[in-house]
Amino acid sequence: MTLTAQRPRAQQKSAAPPPARRRRRPSLVPYVFVGPAAAFFVVIILVPLIYAIYLSFRGQRISGGGAFGRKQDVFVGFENYLTTFTDPELLASLGRMLVYSVIMVPILMGSALLLALLLDSPRSALKGTTRTAIFMPYAIPGVVGSLMWGFLYLPSTSPMHWIAKQIGVELPNVLGQGLVYGAMANIAVWGGVGFNMIIMYTSLRSIPAENFDAARIDGCTELQIAWHIKIPFLMPALVLTGMFSVIGALQVYSEPITLASMTTTIHSTFFPLMAIYKAAFQNDNLNLAAAMSVVLALGILVLSIIVLRISQRKTLGEGR
Secondary structure, eight states: OHHHHHHHHHHHHHTSOOOOOOOOOOOSHHHHHHHHHHHHHIIIIIHHHHHHHHHHTEEEEEESOGGGOEEEEEEOTTHHHHHHHTOHHHHHHHHHHHHHHHHHHHHHHHHHHHHHHHHHSTTOOOHHHHHHHHHGGGGSOHHHHHHHHHHHHSTTTOHHHHHHHHTTOOOOOTTSTTTHHHHHHHHHHHHHHHHHHHHHHHHHHTSOHHHHHHHHHTTOOHHHHIIIIIHHHTHHHHHHHHHHHHHHHHTOOHHHHHHTTTOSSSOTTSSHHHHHHIIIIISOOHHHHHHHHHHHHHHHHHHHHHHHHHHHHHHTOTTO
8 A cells, every 4th residue: 555655646746847947037248238339329320310300490580680680490391401402503413423423333343343353363472461552541531542642633743744744745634624523533442442352352262162173173264263153152242342332422522522622623512512511511501401411311321222122132132
């Protein structure tokens, strides 16, 4: 009786459910890491953006009339936006910006891709030194680079023009009406090609070497390997650097504002950011400048999303 009575108890003890695990308390470590970046985003980007949108719906009006009237900040609705879309100077500056983008972006992307492929070639030498030399202009501030190239462009200070005069050749003025877009694009390409090249070269180094070995065994040349293997693998990096290049072209400011003091071709509203600066600080119309800034930011955002989606569908196979 004692043994039979103990067996069910043993079975009951063995059938008892395991104790519930204690829930782990959520860790604060992720929030500690994300917190500074989130605070920086809110203070530096989100708050100014909201304030700019607020200012774009406001305007200055004179109350009281006569010589003793006072300026008052009032709600004007979409008046600043209507002025923005009907301003001929701003619309012309947008057209000039598009021309500059069409010239600069393909040259920048093509040069970076070519340099990355050359550095990744098995026959290239001094890769570290060459990478550093190509990347160094990116570390130079845009204003300093623009000043340096501006002195090289000016016929009165350029050593190129002096050498050409000594041999009886007259070089064209690259800051003139027909070549000023190329002059500014050259500065942007010189300063940005190193950054894009580093991203592309890093992506090339991540491709498994077995792909290249198999292609060489099959008799492929280095040009065929680059076209059929390396460039397809580079598509995500090309999309990323292409987006950066387009955004940089649409936000061009340091090159024209620096060269404006050296030529009459570049005026105060040559590009959109220059027109915004003039409206805010020369015409003392912060509300109109805020509306222009919001329109430009939304335009860049929409264009970036469109370009990104099209690139992703072609390179990553989305939307099939």
